[in-house]
Amino acid sequence: MAAIAQIQAEGLVKDFGGLRAVDVGQFTLNKGEIRAVIGPNGAGKTTFVSLLCGRFPPSAGRIMFGGKDITAMPAHDRVALGIAYTFQITSIFGNLSLYDNVALPTQRRITLSSERSALKQSTMATLERVGLADRAQETASAQSYGHQRLLEVAMGLALAPKVLILDEPTQGLADSEITDFIALIKDVARETTVMLIEHNMQVVMALAEQITVLDGGRILAEGSPDEIRSNKAVQTAYLGG
Amino acid sequence: MIRSIVLHIVVIAGLFLIESFLLEHYAYHHGNLARILVLATYAVGYNILFGYTGLLSLGHAMFFAAGMYGCALLIRIGEWSIAPAFFVGVLCALTLGLIVGFLALRTIGVGFMIVTLMFAQSIYLTALYYNEYTRGDEGFSIPQTVRSIGGIDLTDPTTRYFAALILFSICLLMSLALVQSKAGRVLIAIRENEDRTRMLGFNPFRYKLFALVISAGMAGAAGAAYAVLFGYAGATFASVQYSIFPLLWVLLGGPGTTLGPLLGTILMFYLVDLASGSIMPGLAALVENNFGIEAPGLASAYLLLVGLALVLLVLFAPKGLLGSVRERWVPWLP
Amino acid sequence: MDLTSLLPFEMPHPALLAAGVLEGTVLAAVLALTALGLSIVFGFMRVVNVAHGEFYMLGAVLAWFVTDLVSRTIGGPPWLAFGIALMVCPLTVAAIAALCDRMILKRLNYDPEATIVATIGILYILQQLALTFYGPDARPVQAPFDFRIQLPWFGYSGYKLIVVAASIVLMLIVWLVLTRTKIGIIMRATQYDRETAQAFGIPVDRVYAGVFALGAGLAAIGAVLIVPIQQAHYLMGGEPLLLAFIVVILGGLGSLRGTIVAAIFIGLSDGIISTLYEPTLAKILATLLVAMVLVFRPQGLFGTRAA
């Protein structure tokens, strides 16, 4: 498979006051791949992907999406282009029903002219996919933490994005739910590029085709799961050597 | 969906049917209700911004006043007829909404509240400054002779009532349609979690501006209608107090419920009416006769109830009456 | 003020200008105190206190009650009654403010929007209570001293200069307390992080009530000082509230230094402008300026980011 770049970043830097949270020289995410981003706490993973999806502007650097420079593009327009982000800290519409939570991103795709039933169908299909369809009318904040994480993922899926960025999606999920989740992402990855921030190595090894290791805001290593596993620098970083 | 439409039709039909009954038996309340319907229109507009979009404006009186003065000054000075003047009044409010929105929506939370307050204050002061045209706080009246549309006399109580009812119904149904539309879902989402809404691909600024302009337009329509139907325009309607009132009405009736503004306006109108007409004077007489307390201003301190209502609502019933009803008993209430 | 009617021309005469500057200085001094109160409450509690002007009004109205009571019962020279009022009124107002904090603001968890609505309610309640018990009339309070300072063009009330001096002293005290004492450190600790402060055994609730009381007390002191110059009236709170808002925003929300600089600027210009020209126009421009500053320069015109 010839690699086509979906997202590229060059010289991407983000400073918070005196702290350089991200300093990534060169980064390429290829179309169709599943990429895991790993690294110790505070490595800058969330900040890095937030720059890609536009939650805040970089201090320096350039971001390209499908060959187009999107560095100055506001976040909502990037979503329209096809970059979806699910939050690490669960960010859902707590007072609304699961249905409404998912209908909102779905209605971006279902044009005004089409039927209300199309929206309903598509929304329910997404909820079905993450296994929440039978709870569609329940209030989001009343759900268990795991279900809220799945809802968060469902909202990302509902956008039918070109790139789906998931920030620690399995945090707080039960083992059985994790198994389902792995299957779900494998399924999603057939038509979507997936970028996954993950601490759970079982999930990383089951899904990732490529792994990027961040440490102190920099890319420490990049490669296939096997390469990363045998990488000395990564081992030291993780073992705190 | 269907039942909420039915509910609104029933409410409007009810307001339609009691007209002749009120006119015959309770002329005083007939007049009040016409006024309430106009003010409730203002509240319906306010609710779109505050109740559904989550933006608390402290300066909505400027939109009411823009509609009122835009219309009334054209009639008084430009000698326009009612219909086009009304139309221009609404246009003034929409334009002002657009300008204020462009600026004020760059701020959030408390900043937004203060910016709207300041803009409204400058509009109020402007109305005072051009005293020559507006006659300031004293205001001016629009002669009875010009208050008619196509030969229909708007000063006739029944006509006036129905004119107010039509305006109110249009705005009420518009707000119902809006909140049940896709745009309405986005507004509610912005109220609940703006950051998330943005990350789902919606431009919050654009939607908030849209809500603000609609809201300003309804406030302006209410202001223009007030001038036309009750033949008066004055700077009081641009004062801070008239920015607080719709907030109070909506808080009382239930922010984020379509019928809450009407309910809140009716209740608060009568509370203030009773307070200034009988409660406070009665209380003053009682105090004077039975206790040795000197309370020279008690009789006219009816705004005390407004203050108490605000504090009690925000402390004990932030969801308002219909909001609580929805929470407990009628989850489908729009 | 009275000079304006004598010289109704547009070009400021030096005498008029001097009068304007003096009026402006007095206004600036009292305004600085009032605005400092608002600024402290916002800076430390993140509460926008819309009822601030009513605490000011309460200070003035209570001063009338106290001086009236003292002169009727104890008698004595005017400075005695005034001195008692200057002690009693700010403390009473501070106590009322602390009560409002405990009973209302604390229960709202200091949610910014809810507290604004609540303080609007408090505004009406205080104002209408003043109307109830004080009545709709404006009443004067006798100045504690009665001597005039003779300037080249006109005589000037010496009391006004004392107001200015007293304000400066008070502001210095507040400044020292906030920056040099343990109380100040505790206040700043709660400002940065309520939970951690609580965990370190700082009585956060009491600090908050204290800060709110301090803010209101400063407004009340300003009002007691001004009441021999302006009469006490139940609606007198609106004007200082607006001016204090303008000052606090221009100075940068929560910045004490900025607040004082802005108070001097606004007080002087307001004094000069309203002595010489049409005050309404000046107010229109000032409110618009405030709105624009909030939109385009939320850190204020003079403020640095640090408090």
Ligand SMILES: Nc1ncnc2c1ncn2[C@@H]1O[C@H](COP(=O)(O)OP(=O)(O)OP(=O)(O)O)[C@@H](O)[C@H]1O
């Ligand atoms: N908004 C912010 N302001 C200031 N500093 C921030 C901000 N967001 C993140 N940081 C800092 O930037 C660094 C990177 O944070 P980031 O959240 O990106 O790490 P992470 O790799 O996602 O960590 P985790 O595994 O805990 O989620 C941290 O030191 C963090 O404290």
Ligand SMILES: [Mg+2]
């Ligand atoms: Mg993270």
